[in-house]
Amino acid sequence: MTAPAESMRPAWPNSPAAPRALEPSGARPRRLNPARVGLYAFLAITALFFLTPLYVMVVTSLKELSEIRSGAILSLPLAPTIEPWIKAWSSACTGLSCNGISVGFFNSVAILVPSVIASIAVGALTGYALSFWRVRGSGVLFGALMIVAFVPYQIFIYPLVRVFAFVGINNSIPGIVVIHTIFGLPTMTLLFRNYFVSLPPELFKAARVDGAGFFRIFWSVMLPMATPMIIVAVILQVTGIWNDFILGLVFAGRENLPMTVQLNNIVNSTQGERAYNVDMAATILTALVPLVVYFASGRWFVRGIASGAVKG
Structure with a gap:
């Protein structure tokens, strides 16, 4: 007995008889499941937790002291300046000497x-x-x-x-x-x-x-x-x-x-006005x-x- 002619016909890709093509192992899933949403949320919160201090340091180092005193630590600088970076590198006081970091x-x-x-x-x-x-x-x-x-x-x-x-x-x-x-x-x-x-x-x-x-x-x-x-x-x-x-x-x-010791001397200096923008710039440089x-x-x-x- 030979098989019916219908069974000899090739199945079309979209027909029920056609086997499903296996997705490659590295392919992204088409739909988000609750586990993946939770994973993305956890990663986003973790990244935000670690990047927020760095963001505050960068924007503070680019602000004038008058703008820092306003208390808006998360706001972008209104008039960005690199003067704190120059001072932190070349003229900040590390004790009795003021040669910068x-x-x-x-x-x-x-x-x-x-x-x-x-x-x-x-x-x-x-x-x-x-x-x-x-x-x-x-x-x-x-x-x-x-x-x-x-x-x-x-x-x-x-x-x-x-x-x-x-x-x-x-x-x-x-x-x-x-x-x-x-x-x-x-x-x-x-x-x-x-x-x-x-x-x-x-x-x-x-x-x-x-x-x-x-x-x-x-x-x-x-x-x-x-x-x-x-x-x-x-x-x-x-x-x-x-x-x-x-x-x-x-x-x-x-x-x-080393640089870490001089950074401590700059940040903990009790002479003159506390320059938070210079402290942040020196910290980033370190x-x-x-x-x-x-x-x-x-x-x-x-x-x-x-x-x-x-x-x-």
Whole structure:
């Protein structure tokens, strides 16, 4: 028996007999359901919660003091001016000196660049050693580093001040660089160790068979493959070191105070009239570097985390 002729006919796309075309997995749903509406509402409220202070800071920094005293903090400036920004950068008083926050900016850069390079270099090398070169006691050393990472660093300040004063590097740029390297070592070691553990061990074994040594394998094989993790480490260290206050206040010295310490001196100054527009401009200038880093490399941060930062 042959099938009826009708069953041999192709079904039209809109006919009941035609199978429904599967929508691609990335296609947006045609209708909004209550769950999605709630998600959008939550995201909008969260964004509003975090962006409102930034908006207030920006509009206040562009207003004259007479307009700020009117109390309309959410209103746009009637006559926008960049004079508060110029004053915050070049002539705001940070204690007895009135050179603006630009001095602190260059001090922060002088602290940031060597601290980031040194902490990442030492952390990557230590993480590589703990992942492939299983020497005796490596597990104990890794555990000790992790314990130190969760100990409040404030309890180490006084002993380190005494040690650095004895060595002769207290109140100096090299001293604060060493401090940031020491306190960044546990986190950097954890990140790179977990990333290197996730790599195929055959790469390490093949390099060993070819005669490569400890540093040759690290420099020629492991480090080029760790680019996503290096980006993650740079973002974390730049943010942490740039935003640091207490370590810079204690170890940098009066001549090398970072931007965050000078910002505190500007905002909490009791001399003369309180210039809120200058304070807001100085605050934005201080936070500009971490904001630029996040906006410029946010997607790389996610890729680095996904490629091994939480593995191991």
